[in-house]
Structures are given as C-alpha cells and as structure tokens.
Amino acid sequence: MQHFSIAIHGGAGTLTRGMMTAEKESAYLKGLQEALNAGYSLLAEGASATEAVVAAVASLEDCPLFNAGKGSVFTADGTHEMDAAIMEGTGRNAGAVAMVTGIKNPIRLAQEVMLHSNHVLLAGEGAMAFAKQRNFETLPPSYFFNQFRFDQWQEIKGSDRIQLDHTQSDHKFGTVGAVACDQNGAIAAATSTGGMTNKKFGRIGDSPLIGSGTYANNATCAVSCTGSGEYFIRGAVAYDVACFVEHLGVDLQSACNEVIQKRLLDLGGDGGLIAINREGMVSFSFNTEGMYRGYRKSDGTFYTAIYRD
C-alpha cells in the first residue's frame, strides 16, 4: 500500500518556551493532535487528501487557540473577517474565499467554491451570497467572541497598529493549514486564517491566494504557508517551492529551505510553511523562533512541536 500522511501548522512567530506555561503548551499540542487525528483517520479509511486537509483545517478552525474560524481575531471594526483556500494536486483544482463573516468553517466554503462554482476566488458579500445559496449557516458574532482576542483588540483599537496574530507579540502569524498525501498518492493543501487584529481596508493576505499561501500539484508538492502575508504574496512562496522541485529537481526539504531561509528572508519576510509530496514525505521550514506544527504518517510516526529547538 502507498504510504499516506498528513501535516499541519497553526501559525509561526516568536514562540519561545519562556512565553508559554506548561498548561498552555499542552493545550496547543492537544489542538494539533486532534486536527492531525481528524485528517489521519480519514486517510486511513481511504478518503482523499482533499477530504483529509479539510477535516484537519476544520478541526483547527473549531479550536479557539488558533487564529482561524472560531479563534479569529477582531478587525478594526470589531468584526471577524476570514479567508481560506484549498487546492488539490489532482487536476490542480482550487477554491478560495476572502473576507467572509459568520462562517463556522471557511475551509468548507472554499471547498464548495472549488466544487460548485466556476470560480477560484470569491470575496466579501458575494462570497456570503454564494454561501447562502449553498445552504451554509451564518453564525452570530457571539460564536466568535473570545475574551482574550477582545482584549488584544482593545489594546490597539483606534490606532493604526495591526497585529498579525493572537498574542501580544507583533511577530506571530495566525494562520492554520494542512497538507496531505492519500493512499492513492494524491496530495492537497488547505489554509485558513482570521487575519490580523485591528486590520482595516479589506486587506487580503496570502492565505486565500493560490500560489502565494496555498498550492498543490501531484507532480511536485502541496504547500501551506503562514507568515507576513504581503511578503508571501510578492514572493509567490507556495508556488516557488513547487518550481524548485520541478525545475531544479531538488528534494522537497531543500526546496522549502531555499524558499523560506533564503528567498523569503532576502525579500524581508518571515514565517514558515509545511509541504508534502506524493511519496508522503513531509517537510517543515520556518525562519521564525517557532511554528505550531505536526505530522502523522502511516509508518506510525506522530509528531507535534512548537519551538525551533
């Protein structure tokens, strides 16, 4: 049987042991493990990589610790605007949504765009009209309310400051993502985010943009990114990894390192990514002090981590 595996991330940034309590650390690791299990159990049953990444990302969206879905940060207007994208390596189909509100699992709406529209990216009110047509429930703001996030927002509300993640630091990037390889050797990538605390002006980051924050092609790799979105857009980071694999024939880990440790840094960006190929090989790379991450493979390995070490 073909090896299968899944890898996830829950954001990158200045994550150091000193900033964490043992209790908080355990909660994050548990959130990662639950998401990995949600995706892995589907893969074990023979489900597609697409189904697995959607399940894993939906699990992270439901966890209030991560900046996506339920855990999304507050915008400058006190609302929650979420973005998500999915791409499958088979046929390179893709779907994405940007600036959606009240959707429990934006990744499922992105999948719906891929499956049931002629488009790749739908945004704002139009995306909400599509959600309604596809019978997605709209949840009240109370579902997304979280005292911690609210306090973060209050701290910088009314200023021009924005925060990329759900902590006091300006250097954590709140995004979640998953990549998977299924029993047929098909791969997929999915990414979801609640954006930046106090964000204004309908800013769209890299997460919902194919080639920037999310990319998949069975012939090369599947990639999901997290970081300073504007740099990931300008560097076409997710697709850049695939190009290194395709054109230069380098192994996946070398391609990830080249893009994150060299090219992204040259541009001035920080963050990280997860990648997988159709052999089920998993690679992580990040140029920050930590990245919430993990993988689970059919060879029995189950790994979760936060710090660089």
Place this chain on the structure above:
Amino acid sequence: MQHFSIAIHGGAGTLTRGMMTAEKESAYLKGLQEALNAGYSLLAEGASATEAVVAAVASLEDCPLFNAGKGSVFTADGTHEMDAAIMEGTGRNAGAVAMVTGIKNPIRLAQEVMLHSNHVLLAGEGAMAFAKQRNFETLPPSYFFNQFRFDQWQEIKGSDRIQLDHTQSDHKFGTVGAVACDQNGAIAAATSTGGMTNKKFGRIGDSPLIGSGTYANNATCAVSCTGSGEYFIRGAVAYDVACFVEHLGVDLQSACNEVIQKRLLDLGGDGGLIAINREGMVSFSFNTEGMYRGYRKSDGTFYTAIYRD
C-alpha cells in the same frame, strides 16, 4: 544609453478579421497607440518603468473600448466592479485592489496601495475607504455607462451566464495591461480589468493577484496576463514565466511560449500575456485567435496588432 521600451495588451480572445469593421479596427489601434505613447513619452523623459505602465494602463482605462476603467462591463447587479495590480521589478514592491467601484483609474489606486499602505491587496469597501482616505474621487455610475456594455448585460441578465469580455463571444478576455523597461533598466508590470459581464458572487480573477496575472522582478521579467482568469490563478502564470527564465535560463520568448502554448493549454486555459526584461526585450504569447497588443521601443519601432496573422 540603456534601451527602453513599453508593451501593452487590451485583452485576448476570438478576435478575427471577419468580426471587425475597418472603422472599429482603427479605433482599437488608435486606443493602443495612445496608450503606448502615454507610457513611452514618460520613459523618454527618464521616468521610471512604474510611472510608464501606470500612464499606459490609465490611458487604456480611459478608453471605452477596453474592459477596464471607463469601459468596464456590467456585473449581475448592474454595477461596475474593477480590479487592478501593479508590481515593480526593483524591490519587488506590489499593490493591488479588487472589487472597487467608481474609481476612474483603478491602476492609480493600486499604485497608491503599493506606496502608502503596508498591504499588497485591498478589496471591496475596505479598498474604497482607503481610496477616500487618499483623496480619490468617486465618480457616479453615469461615467461608466456605455450603451454597448449595457446591451451586452441585458442579453444575459438574470441568467447564470457570464461573459469574459465586451463582445458577444464568450471567448474574449477583457483586461488591459502594460510592461515597461526604463532608461535605468528597471522593469514593471500593471494590469487592470472590469471583470466579466453579469459576474456574481464577488469573483476575483487573476488580474489583481501577484504571480497570477501580474508579476515583475528586475532579475527575470515583468509580465501582464489576460485570459480565463481561473486558469491563470491555478497555473500561477505570470510567475511561471519568471521561473522558466530564472531556473532554466531560457530566453523570454521561449518562456512565454512554454507557459501559454503548453502549460496553460494543458490546464485547459486560454488567453495570453505580454512580457519584458531589463534589456527591453518584448515578448507576446497568446493561444487565442487574437490579442490587442503593441509595443514601442527606443530603437524606433512602433508596433500594434490585433490578429494572430
């Protein structure tokens, strides 16, 4: 002195001689020539490639023949939603707007995002709030009214049909773009579009997406695309050209042909692109029957064309 040059496109599609009157043909060629002159005269004065592509695209936006700015098509709601992006090869800075309304020259707003925000892509109401803050005028719908466009919309209004361009055919892609190389050997790319007739759901195409419809890097090339946007997104077409140049060392025309005539077709997409490098070399490639296009170079050549020939 370094050679300088500018190239533009006004959309691609099933453009054949049989569909055109001599009068209409002249009007299109005149529109192209005016846009080329607007950009070229700046380059001749020593202006940057960025300024030249903005001037050329703004000229095309002001011409009612092309689907961008004044000539934008009607959405399903009878409004005009426009997208634009700019990227400069020096420093790889970029700015883009999506789903903006009432803005005379969306490309100038994209440039403003690049210069005066911390973001790359702003969309919808947020982008309009930014426009207001930067003192952009909002024009009434009458400025964008055009009987021809209105009739196109009436023809398919209320249906699920969409039209990619401003003609009766489903196979024309209404977008404008420019690439330029200035006297310092810096390059830039700009793209602007009025989207698809009768479009719904806040669809965002490839035009405002860096790496998909627009890309520039002095080290490789500057590219502006036009075509079936969803395929250009999935293929990361603009950046794909740059990767061929960078990784495989092929000449610009071969890179453009590989991406448009082979890779885009393999994916099922149609359209074309224009590209330039820091030597001022211009390349066109399109897999449709025609593409409104032209270039003007410091060696004295001035070329405009519509059909494949």
